[in-house]
Amino acid sequence: MKFEKLKKELMNRNINLSYHRMKILEYLDKNRCHPTVDQIFTDIQKTIPTLSKTTVYNTLKKLVEEDLVRVINIEDNETRYDINTEEHGHFKCETCKTIFDFEIKLESIPNDGLDNFKVFDRHVYFKGICPGCLRV
Amino acid sequence: MKFEKLKKELMNRNINLSYHRMKILEYLDKNRCHPTVDQIFTDIQKTIPTLSKTTVYNTLKKLVEEDLVRVINIEDNETRYDINTEEHGHFKCETCKTIFDFEIKLESIPNDGLDNFKVFDRHVYFKGICPGCLRV
DNA sequence: TACAAGTTTGTAATAATTACATTATACTAT
């Protein structure tokens, strides 16, 4: 989703578009590398020195609740955030640590064992080595 | 993998089967509910009061390195461990919090975007509500 | 203006995880 759309989306839901929220949203839109709270905080703090980490936590929590941001748990001890909430899988390169997006049709996953389950949320992630790192 | 098999597997790899390691392995074998470090620690401590949490961490790290145990990151802030390293997906019920295993053929997932990637590890987890909780 | 709701901050409390130094144990070679 594009930034402008996101803004509208927030307004539709009566979520106050405060300066800090705007900045965090803008950051997520420009940095689609699945940043951690700490990366978000450290980077934005350069522009807004008074920003508190708690505000980043609060804002992200809000955005996740509203399904405008998605949480990614690949590694223990590092929670990442993705503004791309469209259906896609993640690939983490174990060499350069980059997290790549890839297309995946999640409904196409056969899951006979879950006939009587109500599924809200599907996550897929792979680990391995990316083409760039393989080439070396 | 059954307990006896696991023991042999460790011996094959020249990994010392110390008392604590045995107990942790045994626990994982009997409690296939994807326990956290804390659950493992708290439960085994009842039998072995001198057990330290660090030992649980160390042992699990070893077992994961040897691919005898698999790490599960579904929720941020709770790392879980699974002695079942065979290919399977996880379903977490958001009501009762239980993590269910389900069969899945991971190679069957179409991933055209990853042609030049070397994939080691595939994880799939869903979230939703389990049949038991739906019935209520 | 005054109230209510929503924001942001800051500090402190928890909790998970790691680092590191020390002791204990097991295994080998003499």
Place this chain on the structure above:
DNA sequence: ATAGTATAATGTAATTATTACAAACTTGTA
């Protein structure tokens, strides 16, 4: 059996992520 080496286990302290909570600030509205 002894000495030497590698591995294992413990405990303490340090880091780090996350949450709780109270206080100050903003904004919109009656």
